[in-house]
Amino acid sequence: MIFKKFNIENKKARDLIPQAITVLALLSIIIYFATNAQINMGNRGISFGFGFLNQEASFDITFSMIEYDGSHSYGRAFLVGLLNTILVSAIGIFFATIMGVIVGISRLSDNYLIAKVAEWYVEIFRNIPLILQIFFWYFAALRALPLPENGISFYDISFLTIKGWYVPKFIWTNFNVFLLSVIAAFIAIYFINSYATKQREQFGKQIPVTTISLASLILIPLITFLFLGVTLTFEYPVLKQLSPTVFTYAGGVSIIPELIALALALSMYTATFIAENVRAGILGVSKGQKEAAASIGLNKNQILKLVVMPQALRIIIPPTTNQYLNLTKNSSLAAAIAYPDIVLVFAGTALMQTGRAIEIISITMLTYLTLSISISIFMNWYNKKMAIKEK
Amino acid sequence: MIKSIKTWILVGFASLLLVACGQGGGGSGSKKSKTLDNTKKAGFVKCGVSQGLPGFSNADASGNWSGIDVDVCRAVAAAVLGDADKVKYTPLSAKERFTALTSGEIDVLARNTTWTLSRDADIGLTFVGVNFYDGQGFMVRKNSGINSVNDFKNGISACTNTGTTTELNMRDFFNSKNISYEPIAFEKADEVVQAYDAGRCDTYTTDKSGLAAQRTKMSNPDEHKVLPETISKEPLGPVVRQGDAVWEDIVRWSLNTMIEAEEYGVNSSNASSLKDSDNPAIKRLVGAEGELGAAFGLDNDWSLRIIEQVGNYGESYKKHIADTGILPNRGPNQLWTKGGILYVPPAR
Numbered sequence: 001m002i003f004k005k006f007n008i009e010n011k012k013a014r015d016l017i018p019q020a021i022t023v024l025a026l027l028s029i030i031i032y033f034a035t036n037a038q039i040n041m042g043n044r045g046i047s048f049g050f051g052f053l054n055q056e057a058s059f060d061i062t063f064s065m066i067e068y069d070g071s072h073s074y075g076r077a078f079l080v081g082l083l084n085t086i087l088v089s090a091i092g093i094f095f096a097t098i099m100g101v102i103v104g105i106s107r108l109s110d111n112y113l114i115a116k117v118a119e120w121y122v123e124i125f126r127n128i129p130l131i132l133q134i135f136f137w138y139f140a141a142l143r144a145l146p147l148p149e150n151g152i153s154f155y156d157i158s159f160l161t162i163k164g165w166y167v168p169k170f171i172w173t174n175f176n177v178f179l180l181s182v183i184a185a186f187i188a189i190y191f192i193n194s195y196a197t198k199q200r201e202q203f204g205k206q207i208p209v210t211t212i213s214l215a216s217l218i219l220i221p222l223i224t225f226l227f228l229g230v231t232l233t234f235e236y237p238v239l240k241q242l243s244p245t246v247f248t249y250a251g252g253v254s255i256i257p258e259l260i261a262l263a264l265a266l267s268m269y270t271a272t273f274i275a276e277n278v279r280a281g282i283l284g285v286s287k288g289q290k291e292a293a294a295s296i297g298l299n300k301n302q303i304l305k306l307v308v309m310p311q312a313l314r315i316i317i318p319p320t321t322n323q324y325l326n327l328t329k330n331s332s333l334a335a336a337i338a339y340p341d342i343v344l345v346f347a348g349t350a351l352m353q354t355g356r357a358i359e360i361i362s363i364t365m366l367t368y369l370t371l372s373i374s375i376s377i378f379m380n381w382y383n384k385k386m387a388i389k390e391k
Numbered sequence: 392m393i394k395s396i397k398t399w400i401l402v403g404f405a406s407l408l409l410v411a412c413g414q415g416g417g418g419s420g421s422k423k424s425k426t427l428d429n430t431k432k433a434g435f436v437k438c439g440v441s442q443g444l445p446g447f448s449n450a451d452a453s454g455n456w457s458g459i460d461v462d463v464c465r466a467v468a469a470a471v472l473g474d475a476d477k478v479k480y481t482p483l484s485a486k487e488r489f490t491a492l493t494s495g496e497i498d499v500l501a502r503n504t505t506w507t508l509s510r511d512a513d514i515g516l517t518f519v520g521v522n523f524y525d526g527q528g529f530m531v532r533k534n535s536g537i538n539s540v541n542d543f544k545n546g547i548s549a550c551t552n553t554g555t556t557t558e559l560n561m562r563d564f565f566n567s568k569n570i571s572y573e574p575i576a577f578e579k580a581d582e583v584v585q586a587y588d589a590g591r592c593d594t595y596t597t598d599k600s601g602l603a604a605q606r607t608k609m610s611n612p613d614e615h616k617v618l619p620e621t622i623s624k625e626p627l628g629p630v631v632r633q634g635d636a637v638w639e640d641i642v643r644w645s646l647n648t649m650i651e652a653e654e655y656g657v658n659s660s661n662a663s664s665l666k667d668s669d670n671p672a673i674k675r676l677v678g679a680e681g682e683l684g685a686a687f688g689l690d691n692d693w694s695l696r697i698i699e700q701v702g703n704y705g706e707s708y709k710k711h712i713a714d715t716g717i718l719p720n721r722g723p724n725q726l727w728t729k730g731g732i733l734y735v736p737p738a739r
Contacts, residue, residue, distance in 0.1 A: 043634055046493060046515040059558045060574045070562045142589045162590050163548060163573075242544045244536035246593045250546055257591065258575075335553075338577045338586070344553060348486055348578065352554030355514030357490045 037358070052354045053078070059349055061340045063256050074350050081345035082367060088262050088341065089328040089371075095267035096327060097320075100274025107279050118275070126272035131333055133269055138261035138337040145257070148239065148247040157236050164254040166237035174230045178221060181228075185220040189213045258339035262331065270327045277319045281312035313386045321379035325372050332368075342367060424637035426498050427471065427688060435477045438464035439497035442482045442579065445604040446717040447503045447523075447627075456480045460501040462707045463522055463629045465700065466645040467499055470693040475700035484578065485554040489514055492632055499642055500630040503598070505556045510630075519643035521628040522704075524723040524732060526621035527560050528599040530606065533616050535593065540568070540620045543594075548573040550583050550592035557597050560623040584608050598625050603717045641687045647735040648694045652676055652703035654726055654735075659702040662695055675738055683738060694738070704733070 041048060053075040060070050064080045065087065106118035125133070142162055146152060151159035151166075159166045172178065196207040224230040237252030285308050293307040334341035335348055347364045351357055430436055440448035440460055448458040456478075465475040481497050492500045493515045503525075504510075506518040529549075531537045543565075551557045553576040565572045575592055577583045584605050587595040595602065599617060606612050629646060631639050652658065655673050657665055666679040674680035676698070678691040685691070701707065705726075713719045725731025 041515070047513075058562060060562050060572075062573055062575050070559075070566075139585055139589065142586065142591055147590055163592075240546060242547055242593065243542060244534075245532070246535050246537070246547070248546045248548070248593075335578045336582065338550075338553075338575050338582070340576075344576070344578065348553045349558060349576065352486055352489075353509075353559070355489050355510065355516075 041358075046355075048358065050359055052356055052359070055354075057350065057353070059353065061345055062338070063259065063340055074346075074354065077350055078342070078346045078363070081340060081342035084339070084345070085328075085331055085334075085341040085343075086371070088259060088266065088331050088334065088339065091259075091263045092266035092270065092327050092331065093324050095263065096270040096274055096323070099267060099271035100320075100323075101278050103271060103275035104278025105282070107275065108282060122272045122275055125268050126276075130265065130269050130330055131336060134262060134265040134333055134337055137265045137268075138258065141261055141264075142257060148249060151239075151249075157234070158252075159237060159239075159249060161249070162257065163248060164256045165260060166249040166252045166254050168234040168236050169251065169253045171233045171235055172230070174224075174228065177224050177228050178230045181221045181224045182217075185217045188216050188220065192216070256339070258334070258337050261337060262334050262339045266327050266330060269330075270323050273323045273326075274320055277316050277323070278312070280319075281314075281316035282308060284315045285311045310386070314383075314388070317379060317383045317386060321376060321383070324375050324379065328371055328375060329368060424635055424641075424688065426632070426635045426638040427641065430471055430498060434472065435479045436464055436468040436471065436499060437481065437497045438467075438478050439481050439483045439488055439491050439500040439502055440464070441502045442484060444503060444580065444601065445607065446600065446712045446715055447604075448480075448482075448501065450480075450482075458711050459522060459707050460503060460629075462649070462701050462711070463501040463642070463646055464499055466649055466697045467642055469696040469700040470641060470645050470648075470689060473696060475696075485552060486578070489516060489630075492516060492630060495632070498631065498638065503601070503627045504630055505598075506626045506628050507556060515633045516630050517633050517639050518628050518630050519639055520646045520735070521626040522646055523600065523627040525598040525600050525625035525627050527557055527564075527596060527623040527625060528602055528621055529618045530587075530595040530602045530615050531593065531618060533614055537594075537618070540564075540618055540622070543568065543570055543572075545571045546573070547594060548575060548592040549594045549596050550575045550577065550587045551596050552576065552580055552583055553578055555597070556623070556625065561596055564622045580605060581608075598627070600712070600718055607716070637687055641689070644687070644694075644738065645697055647738065648676065648697050649701065649704040649707065650726075650733055650735045651738055652694075652698045653705040654728060657698055657703060658706055659699055662698040672737070672739070681739065 038048075054073050056070070057072055057074045057077045058070045059077075061068055061077065061080055063084065065083045066076075066080060068076055068080045103118045103121060106114045107122070109115045109118070145160065145162040148159070148161045148163055151161035153159050157168050192207075192212055193209060196209045199205045199207055225232075235251050237249040237254075240248055240250040242248060289307055289311065290303055293303045298306065331341060332343040335344040338344065342364060347360055351360045354360070438461075440456060440458075443449050444458070446458055448456060448460040450456050461478075461480070464478045464480070468477045469475040481491065483491050483497075483500075483502060488500055488502050488504065489510070491497050500516075501522075503523070504518075505525075506521065510516055511518050529540060537543065547570065549561060549565075549572055551561060551574065558574070558576055561572075561574060573592075575586065577586065580597075580601070583595060583597075586592060588609050595605070597605070599621065602617050606615055606617070609615055629642055631642050651672075652662075655670065655676060657673060657676055662677055665673050665677050668674055668677075668679075671680055675683060676694055678684070678693070678695045682691060684693045687693075702710075708721060708724065711717075713721070721731060723732045725733060727734040
């Protein structure tokens with residue numbers, strides 16, 4: 001008895017000691033490098049600290065979603081860069097997903113032409129380095145677009161030029177009321193949905209959920225326009241002459257070509273990988289499932305929507321999460337074409353102006369880590385939601 | 392199992408030992424120059440240069456570097472190692488340059504770098520002098536009808552490089568003129584040129600020497616012109632790490648020697664024949680009088696080697712900047728005796 005107990009303890013110790021030593025060794029190595037860095041920085045008169053974040057940045061940024069100019073702080077410049085990174089990643093993820101799903105399904109199409117086009121698309125775009133694709137879209141598209149005075153006009157309210165895509169600007173009054181009404185509409189839709197599900201499951205009644213949802217999404221915000229003083233006017237871009245041959249557009253909002261090129265390159269590239277995930281997911285659903293669905297009288301669309309996709313999603317989501325993370329991290333290539341993302345603005349210009357390499361690179365790395373982990377957490381939640389629920 | 396535990400314990404002790412060693416080492420502060428010793432041991436000068444700026448530091452097709460910044464590196468190598476070719480060049484982006492220097496990857500940074508207070512005082516660097524007095528200007532298309540910075544209007548778009556003083560000057564300039572502008576900042580000069588050339592921006596702003604050099608890369612250089620105004624002071628010069636005073640002096644006086652040699656008419660072809668000159672200043676320059684090299688721990692011919700192997704400042708300027716058509720007129724980069732502002736302390 002005593003021997004047995006001792007033996008168990010011994011085993012525990014055997015398991016524990018190497019682990020403890022590993023942690024200790026790892027810590028020692030980190031401490032070694034940290035102290036060394038500290039000593040070296042001290043020798044060279046470099047101070048360490050984050051006080052610079054409150055200093056005036058004194059450089060301007062092309063494109064910002066929040067109010068910013070050079071009189072704001074480095075901290076604010078960081079925020080501008082971060083928001084721009086999030087913006088291009090979100091646009092990229094949105095279009096990559098849509099294109100990925102379409103191309104993935106197209107590759108399995110019975111139509112020879114569609115399947116082949118999809119296949120060629122995937123093979124070409126996933127095999128060319130992303131940075132080259134970004135340069136291609138930026139410089140090729142830049143050369144192909146007209147100068148402002150010959151801009152491609154869309155009904156005279158929007159213009160596509162080499163300096164950007166100028167679109168009308170929305171000018172709201174009482175925007176908050178409108179926003180609240182949209183939120184209210186979504187809450188209403190949620191309740192309609194759960195009510196409809198209950199009705200269907202308990203009484204077998206079918207309620208036209210889609211129609212009701214759409215109606216409430218349109219009608220509830222519409223009420224704010226009619227009765228609550230919300231108005232919306234547009235400010236259109238107009239051509240402005242700066243010198244005999246230099247033109248630009250004033251007014252409206254300019255979507256800069258750097259953003260367009262980067263979003264295009266990121267989504268075209270990532271879509272190929274998502275397309276392959278989708279194809280794998282669909283092929284991963286056993287043939288028997290489709291045959292069984294057909295035998296109970298579901299049509300082709302219903303089979304895809306009700307039987308194949310719910311099962312395929314479970315296969316598709318985890319690798320697609322990886323692609324979303326890749327896209328977000330790849331957006332750091334923005335610096336090459338002057339899109340002011342966090343790497344260009346913060347780990348580029350701000351680093352140069354302050355010389356605080358260690359602080360700035362650490363902050364930037366932590367930011368990407370946080371972004372990636374947030375996406376992971378969301379996708380894991382979604383994955384769990386989509387997983388088989390045993391009833 | 393037992394064996395593996397032993398290994399682990401050993402690893403643990405070894406790393407603890409490492410920590411102890413790490414805290415012991417690293418400190419310096421002796422009078423001797425660690426950088427000089429390391430350079431002599433390695434047999435080459437570790438020099439940071441640009442990724443390609445004609446006239447300043449540019450590599451030809453076979454990888455040979457040339458330019459007036461490169462000549463500073465060569466001068467240091469000639470002084471310290473006796474051979475101007477013993478330089479290892481590291482091309483650096485504007486972003487990388489200071490980190491490369493403070494981390495010890497390079498020992499001299501000769502990369503058209505503007506001397507400013509915050510760079511000198513704040514980030515562990517020391518500027519040793521100025522080898523080119525520059526100023527920021529603007530380039531526009533000739534047919535634009537813009538003839539002066541006063542013709543700029545609200546909404547103009549300007550391309551430039553990130554991480555440079557240009558970005559800051561541009562803002563100061565447009566703010567002072569009360570002009571709203573669109574700044575587009577690229578990481579590499581080549582991409583700025585491409586974007587400006589394509590018409591993405593109406594003007595390209597950087598140091599005037601840079602504008603002159605980059606204009607040669609445009610698809611049609613004759614379509615572009617540099618506006619007459621200069622909006623900032625850009626004294627460009629070599630930089631060293633803070634904390635090695637001897638090394639700092641070597642680099643400073645290598646540059647000064649080139650300028651002083653021009654002042655006294657000493658050049659690569661006549662230097663050795665001037666050993667018996669009547670002028671003591673010239674004799675000191677060619678190592679025939681005084682013991683100036685000893686102050687840095689070098690022999691007395693260090694300055695002679697610089698002049699013989701690299702040439703004086705005027706030769707360097709003519710070869711790299713004037714004869715290449717970048718800036719034929721020396722402007723402020725002329726000796727103080729000839730109406731410029733090149734003025735170095737005497738070598739004595």
